[in-house]
Amino acid sequence: MKTSVITGDIIKSRNQAEPKIWMTALKQALSYLSPEKKYWDIYRGDSFQLEYKNISESFKAAVYIKACVKSIHGLDVRLAIGIGEKTNEGDTVSESSGSAFIYSGETLETLKKEKQNLRIKTDDSEIDYELNLYFKLILIAMDNWTINSAEIVKLSIENQQALQKELGKLIGINQNAVSMRQKRAHLDEIMALNNLYREKTAIYFTEK
Secondary structure, X not given: OEEEEEEEEEEOHHHOOOHHHHHHHHHHHHHHHOOOHHHEEEEOOOEEEEEEOOHHHHHHHHHHHHXXXXXXXXXXXXXXXXXXXXXXXXXXXXXXXXXXXXXXHHHHHHHHHHOOOEEEEOOOHHHHHHXXXXXXXXXXXXXXXXXXXXXXXXXXXXXXXXXXXXHHHHHOOOHHHHHHHHHHOOHHHHHHHHHHHHHHHHHHHOOO
């Protein structure tokens, strides 16, 4: 069956005096995306893997993880999305296998060498080329999120139906401040790319 896998690692994690802070945030992000612990794991201290079965939502899931991590001062994250087959279901995500897992793991190694923070690999090289070009462009914004920008993206994804006024009440700011933070985070552009991503992945990878 087809699935998506996100493999990542925390950038500059060793510079943090309180690793429990980012570890807690990462665990909360992964458990929010997948309440079943068998589908995510944290290993080697600052690396992690998540199987995300809703393929068309995997870009948004990656954005959410990045927003959660960048809400902590001084941190960022590399994220590799792999879409492909799952040929073996293990008791944990690390014991499962298939091309989706291979693509994701190999792509993370490529990211480390090229100093890029988001990339996808699938069975379709044309889709990869197009989406990775868009990823490079959107990273100009996402890599430069402030803590406030990251926090508003996180909150907006968690409360997708909420109005700006309602989001503001959750964090004690007014509607105009929410609007400004969303604009600085380029949330509209990110969601536009998310819609394109959904179209591309639905055509090629969603099970009929």
